[in-house]
Amino acid sequence: MKYRGKYTVNIDASLDKVWDILGDIGQIENYSPSAKSTTVVSEKNTGLGATRQCAIAPFGKLNEKIIDWGDHSYKLDIKMSPPGAFCKNQVAFSAKSAKNNTTDVILEVDSETRIPVPGFEKNMKAIIAGLKVYAETDERVDSIKQVDLSLVSKA
Numbered sequence: 293m294k295y296r297g298k299y300t301v302n303i304d305a306s307l308d309k310v311w312d313i314l315g316d317i318g319q320i321e322n323y324s325p326s327a328k329s330t331t332v333v334s335e336k337n338t339g340l341g342a343t344r345q346c347a348i349a350p351f352g353k354l355n356e357k358i359i360d361w362g363d364h365s366y367k368l369d370i371k372m373s374p375p376g377a378f379c380k381n382q383v384a385f386s387a388k389s390a391k392n393n394t395t396d397v398i399l400e401v402d403s404e405t406r407i408p409v410p411g412f413e414k415n416m417k418a419i420i421a422g423l424k425v426y427a428e429t430d431e432r433v434d435s436i437k438q439v440d441l442s443l444v445s446k447a
Contacts, residue, residue: 295403295412298447301420303395305427310387310395311364313427317344317356323426324419325436345373364388380404383416397423398447417444 303310313319318337321330327346333355334343340361346354353373360367365386372378384400399420403412414436421439425431433439 293405293408295401295405295409297401297413297416299399299401299417299420300445300447301397301424301443302390303397303424303427305395306393307364307387307389307395310397310423310427314385314387314397314423315364315366317342317358317368320344320346320419322432323422325422325433325439326415326418360384362386377405377407377409378403379406395427413446414441417441417446420444 313323316337318330318332321327326348328349329347331345332342333345334341336342337344340358343355343357346356348354355371355373356368358366359369359382365384367382367384370378370381370383372381381403383402386398386400387395390396397420399416401416418436418439418441421441421444422433424443425433425439431438
């Protein structure tokens with residue numbers, strides 16, 4: 293089954309603040325409701341080659357490595373440990389300045405699974421909706437109940 297999508301959200305915070313959070317791969321546990329813990333396993337937590345391991349409910353552990361790095365953007369290649377439903381899983385994040393010192397964030401997903409994954413799109417929306425909450429309030433997001441998925445647009 294293929295899951296492809298592009299999700300956007302506007303964050304009431306400067307590009308610098310949003311990128312300080314998004315560009316540090318160790319911070320995902322602060323804004324993704326499904327990331328229960330994160331360990332950066334590379335020597336660096338930003339840039340090409342930066343790698344993290346996330347405990348993701350209900351999937352288990354994901355090993356995520358930055359395979360492309362640009363100006364306020366990156367792409368992750370994601371592998372499950374042990375291998376599970378996903379055959380291919382890549383996500384890309386980008387951020388750009390918007391009006392009134394806000395920031396637009398885009399999450400692009402390109403995934404293939406062996407079986408249907410219930411709630412996949414909802415989880416993708418929750419990641420950037422959680423980023424919005426964390427960047428605007430500095431409050432860690434532990435539950436999907438803390439985010440408003442209606443603020444995320446699908447392009």
